Amino acid sequence: MSDIRNDLKYSKEHEWIRVEGNVGTIGISDFAQHELGEIVYVELPAVGDSFKANALFGTVESVKAASDLFIPVSGTVIELNHGVEDAPDTINSTPYDAWMIKVEMDDASELDQLMSADEYKAHTS
Amino acid sequence: MSQLQRTPLYQSHVDLGAKIVDFAGFEMPIQYTSIIEEHDAVRTTVGMFDVSHMGELIIKGSDALDYLEHVCTNGLASLEVGQVRYSFLCYDHGGVVDDILVYRFAESTYCLVVNASNIEKDEAWLRSHLRGDVTIENVSDKTAEIALQGPLAESILQTLTDTDLSSLGFFRFLWAPVAEIHCLISRTGYTGEDGFELYVPSENVTTLWNLLLAKGVTPIGLGARDTLRFEASLPLYGQEISDSITPLEAGFKKFVDLDKSFIGQAALLKPRARKLIGLDILDRGIARATYPVFQDELEIGFVTTGYKLGERTIALALVPTTVERGMTVQVAMREKRLNAQVVSTKFKQKAYKKQEA
The missing domain is CATH 2.40.30.110 (Aminomethyltransferase beta-barrel domains)
Structure with missing residues (x-):
């Protein structure tokens, strides 16, 4: 059974977002890390990059294959977690601490399009 | 789409918690715990792979050797009963139909072990080039296979058989009971490590798998099978060799005998x-x-x-x-x-x- 946190919102593509004010912190879910297997490489965007919701913002690579990362909301990247670039395996061990990017959100109403923990539980079971 | 096939060990993989994927039309375990851990287990101790999806074709008849010399790139005239040889089957243009193992079972009986993804294609291609007194029988469904690979492979397997394994050389095989199961023991593999490939009747493979599990052998999925073969520079059909990549381009000249006559020879004589x-x-x-x-x-x-x-x-x-x-x-x-x-x-x-x- 995968770990799903109640304080987060989830996308269909298995990203999670934690919202504090106008800033969203984004990572991938426990379900996603488990599906991918051991993550050995992460490619993140640059601070200042802007994305529309559901756009490709980076890549995670497991031993086996590369997988796209899709941003759940529109916004501008304000901070990167370089820790996950140096130690990608932390995404496997602690997916909800191993965040990837923080974004300043363009439109908080986009969060309504995302799933709650319960909805995500149903989506992944 | 045809229905996915399962090997006789499918339920064992599920019971072990394996992640199952579609591979070459079979539902196969890609990993049990972790590709990296499984890779390391084979390099340092011993692991086992369910490779029952591989195909086995029995080639029999008084002209079997002549026929196989015609379709295989590697020379087989010196292949003794009890010996195995790696070879390619090539098209006229030099591209690869498949890479195979040739076992000489008896004077006029050989067994070709072929890639799961190529079983039907190989059989059809081989039949289209049949000549002389030769028959082909596809025994893939009756035959299961476990690859036991790693530095401890011999010592573990020796505890289950009276046959002296230390005298079985690389690319040699024999038939012997392993814990009372009739087994073809072949000193071959696809990992770059010492080890064996064990061919058994499908109905006995679960017993053998469980005996090896009980001895502490780590089950290894297809994920680590690929990292291991890659690290050992062993080719995978469809990647390093294919219908559009010749064995010589891929650097496997050692398994192409240009001094004999075979399908694809003319193309392979040209510079790569x-x-x-x-x-x-x-x-x-x-x-x-x-x-x-x-x-x-x-x-x-x-x-x-x-x-x-x-x-x-x-x-x-x-x-x-x-x-x-x-x-x-x-x-x-x-x-x-x-x-x-x-x-x-x-x-x-x-x-x-x-x-x-």
């Missing part, structure tokens, strides 16, 4: 334009299969397989023969270009029991 190289990736990123390779802004080839193994990120790539070791090339990864140094394809020393001449 491309060769397989090793790449050490110098920048951050993983060069995966099909990624283009550039030199001086010119696209010159493509990656056939690539992984990050430990701290080293390496790849195999097919490029023009003018590319030499020590040169720097670039691999296009998404919108990036990764610098890579051309190195030997021999990433790792093989640890075989006895090298056959």
